[in-house]
Amino acid sequence: xxxxxxxxxxxxxxxxxxxxxxxxxxxxxxxxxxxxxxxxxxxxxxxxxxxxxxxxxxxxxxxxxxxxxxxxxxxxxxxxxxx
Amino acid sequence: xxxxxxxxxxxxxxxxxxxxxxxxxxxxxxxxxxxxxxxxxxxxxxxxxxxxxxxxxxxxxxxxxxxxxxxxxxxxxxxxxxx
Numbered sequence: 547x548x549x550x551x552x553x554x555x556x557x558x559x560x561x562x563x564x565x566x567x568x569x570x571x572x573x574x575x576x577x578x579x580x581x582x583x584x585x586x587x588x589x590x591x592x593x594x595x596x597x598x599x600x601x602x603x604x605x606x607x608x609x610x611x612x613x614x615x616x617x618x619x620x621x622x623x624x625x626x627x628x629x
Numbered sequence: 630x631x632x633x634x635x636x637x638x639x640x641x642x643x644x645x646x647x648x649x650x651x652x653x654x655x656x657x658x659x660x661x662x663x664x665x666x667x668x669x670x671x672x673x674x675x676x677x678x679x680x681x682x683x684x685x686x687x688x689x690x691x692x693x694x695x696x697x698x699x700x701x702x703x704x705x706x707x708x709x710x711x712x
Contacts, residue, residue, distance in 0.1 A: 600678060
């Protein structure tokens with residue numbers, strides 16, 4: 547599992563759209579609160595690898611590209627442990 | 630918004646992986662409980678249009694392909710209204 551504390555620092559930029567509490571700012575974005583860590587990592591990787599397109603991929607691909615594998619696991623841990 | 634009752638009937642097959650209660654069977658799949666309806670529709674469309682690849686897209690694309698636009702909105706309403 548990732549380090550949620552380290553993830554919190556990395557997740558500041560995510561909060562702008564996904565909410566500091568993991569509840570998305572607009573209904574077109576997904577809530578991340580309580581989402582499965584492993585799924586979040588696979589989604590971030592699919593954006594980073596440009597496998598995920600459509601929807602808000604144009605925004606998410608560059609965001610994911612800035613994250614290392616460790617960052618991804620930590621950010622995913624941070625949102626998944628939110629209750 | 631979609632018709633959650635109609636969505637429930639369509640969502641039987643989804644429950645096999647995403648859980649009848651919207652909590653995924655394995656951590657690699659996303660929980661859908663309480664997710665934003667509009668986001669779920671955009672994800673399903675991206676799978677149907679084969680824009681979303683990577684992760685479990687190989688499973689999700691044929692599933693989404695079987696859904697009409699109305700089905701998608703109804704299934705999305707069903708999961709998003711889950712508390």
